[in-house]
Amino acid sequence: MISVYSVLVLILAYLFGSIPTAVWVGQAFYGIDVREYGSGNAGATNTFRVLGKQAGIPVMLIDILKGWTATNLAYLLSVTAIGSHHTAAFINYQLALGIAAVMGHLFPVFAGFRGGKGVATLFGMILAIHLQASLLCVGVFILVLLTTKYVSLSSIMAGFTYSIGVTFVFPVYIKSVIIYSMCICVLILVTHQKNIERLLKGKESKVNLFKSKLA
Structure with a gap:
């Protein structure tokens, strides 16, 4: 049974994924929106292309961390809510959280729903699973x-x-x-x-x- 709490955690996972790392780093430290250069994506690869490794490496690591953290939000719920750790029910909920984070990266609410391709965030998700x-x-x-x-x-x-x-x-x-x-x-x-x-x-x-x- 899906509880209100589990839905709220899913929303939180989406919000984690929605953090537009590439956009914020580009605007804060370089005064540009990376989506206006290169491939036009707000991801780590385009950040490397446009701004180089000093910006690309932190963006990539944070995007991976977004997926890993969001997926592991499953541990916030009690065992009785989704089953014991590493069971099918628990893994399925982790998958749902990871998908929410990837969707957040693809369509970030904090950046006009124009995100990246989600590869780094997706990697963080599968790293957790x-x-x-x-x-x-x-x-x-x-x-x-x-x-x-x-x-x-x-x-x-x-x-x-x-x-x-x-x-x-x-x-x-x-x-x-x-x-x-x-x-x-x-x-x-x-x-x-x-x-x-x-x-x-x-x-x-x-x-x-x-x-x-x-x-």
Whole structure:
């Protein structure tokens, strides 16, 4: 049974996700809105592109923390409310909280509902739910990034790796986690549609994480 308290925690998770880190950092320290430059997204990747690593690294870490914190808000509820820790009911509620945070990042109430693509926040979510599969994603992301310098391609490959990880490498027996891992693949493909088009045309920009591109 869904209680009013559990709904309020879901709203809190959305608000955590809605913190527009890239927008606030850009405006507070550089006097610009990163959504007006680069890819036009309010995320860590575009922050790296526009402002460089000094802004990109904090934005990325905070966006990851948003997803991790929101997902772990499940621990605020009593065991009798959602079941004991690591049970299907508990994991399902964590998934709901993580999804709320990702939706907050995509459509942030604090930034006119114009957010980023949610990859860093999504990573924070899966980090809270399945550590081993998440670390596998990190390995694949870094490998693809170092090889191609395409952050978009790295994100897509990492998303598919998570689904493979929870299904075959570190199998879980909670169906909702497996289903959600497949949904992650779809979400990343949808949010990176333009990137995929540019990749196929050879027009996707490569990212130098150690150099600012802001003129």
